[in-house]
Amino acid sequence: MTRRRSSSRPSRHSRAASHRRDAGRGRGQLRIIGGEYRRRLLPVIDLPGLRPTPDRVRETLFNWLGAGLAGTRVLDLFAGTGALGLEALSRGARDATLVELDGRASRALEDNLATLGVTRARVINADVMRFLDAEPTPHSLVFLDPPFRQDLAAACCAALERGWLSDDASIYLETESTLDPEVPANWILHREVRAGDSTGRLYQRRPTDKDSPVEDAC
Template sequence: MTRRPPSPRRAAKPTDRQPGSRRSAGHRSVGRLRIIGGDYRRRLLPVLDSPGLRPTPDRVRETLFNWLTADLPGARVLDLFAGTGALGLEALSRGARQASFVERDPRVAHQLEENLATLDATPRGRVITADAATFLAGPPAPCSLVFLDPPFRQGLAEPCCAALEAGWLTDKAFIYLECEAEREPAVPATWRLHREVRAGDSHGRLYRRATTPQPN
């Protein structure tokens, strides 16, 4: 009996891709974002394939939110360069009172709005379709927790850090800054490094704002 040739291997579906990998320059709904803890734990949300979209890895998010556990209930959160909204959504899941997501790509922002609606989190989360620098130039609303994850190697971190000091931070706010591993960003003198974590080509630093002078 003649044997049939083996079937070709199945092409990997978009959901088979590894987190943080890049595919095309289009905007397709591919992959899933998993909420790690809190009220929305284990919920899976669709994310778009978009150039430069770089979700914070699960391991880094878990470490970060373990550090922030005691300070999340009631927090007012600002998620700049929100992208998938992974950090702000995780904060809402764990008890943050309100989160504002700033994302300049309209289609990515729209997907984030849909994910907030899926979680019934719209009353506590709002999406602003705007450039982060433009948004920060507007009227400030003090926040107790800020996530700052700008595109790498575009010189965006330092200007945004400086702009946050113009009324966007409460006296003891936490600021999480994620940037390329080879770079140590210049931050305001009122920020004290609290914790840090490395993952691949990124380096996450959690700062605590202190309005009193640092001792020599």
């Protein structure tokens, strides 16, 4: 997860973080912290504000998710360095789609997947809202970290309800801490964590009536 924060700073459509790096970790590296690729170091290209989510934040999130990652289909939106998508793959996710607008960041993601030998993931170089307008495929875990102060969080959350989520999907949403995000009524807040000027919230989705199959009338 990476973040280029507010509109008063360099604009971004990738996940750009103002989180400070954990002490002892050099600039330009992403460390996988658990699972099959644990301790693997991957390069992070030199783009303004592009940084992996700090280890402590990722560790907290994946502790929340627990052992339920095995077999999940992951959608990583505004992927940036792909820190969360790659971590999920390392911990047993079935496959992952990483959506990133910046062409250089997208190519770096593809290179890092090749370095790890991951074949069950794809990188989509596209605007997230346009991507979500396409034919949906349900996913059981979504990472959503839209640009701050661009009013994208509510629109992205609503778009996900148009077929992108499995009945019991988990959604991790990260926004500026000053924002009280508007999410669908069937998303139940499970946990939240604050780090710097951002707040991460993990939601559990409950099925809606429209998710239930309709039986033919006799």
